Amino acid sequence: MPGGRPRAFDPGVALDRALELFWRQGYEGTSLSDLTAVMGINKPSLYAVFGNKEQLFAKALDRYVTGPGAFAGDALEATTVREVIERLIHGAVELTAGAHTPQGCLSVSTVHACGPDAASVRELALACRMAGEAALRRRFEQAPDLPAGHDPATLARLVHTITDGIAVQAAAGRPHEELREIADLALRTLLPD
Structure with a gap:
């Protein structure tokens, strides 16, 4: 039956x-x-x-990481440190200011915009962000081509700071073209030829 x-x-x-x-x-x-x-x-x-609602948000955040945000995990598979960083920074522009996505980043905005009543949701988004940064740090620790003088943990934090800044600027309405120019300048400054 x-x-x-x-x-x-x-x-x-x-x-x-x-x-x-x-x-x-x-x-x-x-x-x-x-x-x-x-x-x-x-x-x-x-x-x-x-x-x-909180459980639904957790499922949506997982979907975000494995869907629109999957470029971040894929970037870790790049051959060189330069490629990893380029893919992350350019990917952040496409994700947060693309023509077919909402402006900004779900996890960044959640970390910054949740009040005390949603502290557990903020912690969930923060844990997601910290897991991404830890994965990037591990990738840098294993990289034979890490530029001299770069600490893997500090470099991972710096790249996340740049991508977070891109997300905040996108959420504030900064156009895609300007964010792409900013990303290119950040890459030239961070990893000069």
């Missing part, structure tokens, strides 16, 4: 819609009503499939 009615929505599509809404409006700026409207589901379905 079949159990219950089949779902009338695609959870993957609904999660993508929630991700975009969180990305555009932030965690605290997004209500459950906003989420159910954009996801095309009711609150009981949201709770049944995704859990509460």
Whole structure:
């Protein structure tokens, strides 16, 4: 005997819609009503499939890292340190100021814009960011071509500072072309030929 009615929505599509809404409006700026409207589901379905708002955000953040933000993990596979850094910095411009994405970075904005009531969500986004920085540090530690005088941990923090700055500028409305120029200047300054 079949159990219950089949779902009338695609959870993957609904999660993508929630991700975009969180990305555009932030965690605290997004209500459950906003989420159910954009996801095309009711609150009981949201709770049944995704859990509460915080759990849904955690799933959306995972989707962000493995979807639009996957360039960061892929960049670590580049052959040289220069290529890793170039891919990260240029990728940050495309992710945060691209024509087909919301402006800014989901994890950066969450870390900076969550108040005390959303401290656990802020910590989740911060842990995600720190994991990315740690992976970059490990990649630099293993690099035979690390430029002389560069400490792997400090260089990883610097690259993350640059990409975070790009995200903040994108969220403030800085155009893609200007961010690309800034990225190119940062690369020339950081890694002169």
